[in-house]
Amino acid sequence: MSQHQPIRKAVFPVAGLGTRFLPATKAVPKELLPIVDRPLIQYAVDEAREAGIEQMIFVTGRGKTAIVDHFDIAFELEATMRERDKDMSVLDASSATPGDIIAVRQQVPLGLGHAIWCARAVVGDEPFAVFLPDELMVAQAGGGTGCMKQMVEAYGEVGGNLISVLEVPREQVSSYGVIDPGEARDNLTEVRGLVEKPPVAEAPSNKIVSGRYILQPEVMRVLETQGKGAGGEIQLTDAMARMIGQQPFHAVTFAGRRFDCGNxxxxxxxxxxxxxxREDMGADVRAIAERLLG
Known part of the structure; x- marks a missing residue:
């Protein structure tokens, strides 16, 4: 296996307003809305930790400090739980060692590419991962590995830049970014180009970009001088497209499930x-669903 600089840092763009979920997100960041009993952002951080990533960089905006607070120590809560002899393990996943969580501000909403660029000083001259928390990527049941761990393993072989992709029915491709594929083996496909929301008849494949990236630090230099693209925003897709041909670029087809929690x-x-x-509630939830549907 080739030796490549390890992926130690991950960037989480979490500055969005979450307007699709108003009024729930008026005071609570969308990323803290729970899927069952765990905030959406927690699933992404857990996935990063599984992949060996050590430092989480949150690109936040005004009113989003609660995301960082979630991973802090809650003294009063923990003291009360200990006094009442409560199970403290439920807080383990939301704990972080000092220095593992870093927040930077995106003062102006200029797009995903701009949000990533805001983390440039913390990323430094290292390759890094990007997680879009809206995309909840769930490993296959029965011991499957998470999306980023699959990508890190592929990165160990080929280096360069990687994106996660999923195959969707052909008629759905016009809603997503799609790769122009080259040579493929196993779950790894060479990326020759990226096309944003192509017409079905013109789509080069049915493999859609799905919210996980491993990028080389040179992308920051590209974003530095990049103008606005679609929607009047600085687009990460445009910067990645400029790096194709300059560095190795591959897609990893995720063996698992994706849920679009942005809607x-x-x-x-x-x-x-x-x-x-869930073992502790699955049977009861199924009974509730059957009763409601019946």
Missing amino acids: KLGFVEATLALALE
């Missing part, structure tokens, strides 16, 4: 799917 239907679907799989 209400996907959020409800994820909540139901994960609740049904």
Whole structure:
């Protein structure tokens, strides 16, 4: 296996307003809305930790400090739980060692590419991962590995830049970013180009970009000088497209499931799917669903 600089840092763009979920997100960040009993952002951080990532960089905006607070020590809560002899292990996943959580501000909403660029000083001259928390990526049941761990393993072989992709029915491709594929083996596909929301008849494949990236630090230099693209925003897709041909670029087809929690239907679907799989409640949730549907 080739030796490549390890992926130690991950960037989480979490500055969005979450307007699709108003009024719930008026005072509570969308990323803290729970899927069953765990905030959406927690699933992404857990996935990063599984992949060996050590430092989480949150690109936040005004009113989003609660995301960082979630991973802090809650002295009063923990003291009360200890006094009452409560199970403290439920807080383990939301704990972080000092220095593992870093927050930077995106003062102006200029797009995903700009949000990533805001983390440039913390990323430094290292390759890094990007997680879009709205995309909830769930490993296959029965011991499957998470999306980023699959990507880190592929990165160990090929290096360069990687994105996660999923195959969707051909008629759905016009709603997503799609790769122009080259050579493929196993779950790894060479990326020759990226096309944003192509017409079905013109789509180069049915493999859609699905919210996980491993990028080389040179992307920050590209974003530095990049103008606005679609929607009047600085687009990460545009910067990645400029790096194709300059560095190795591959897609990893994720063996698992994706839930689009950026919209209400996907959020409800994820909540139901994960609740049904829980040993402590799955049977009861199934009974409730059958009763409601009956």
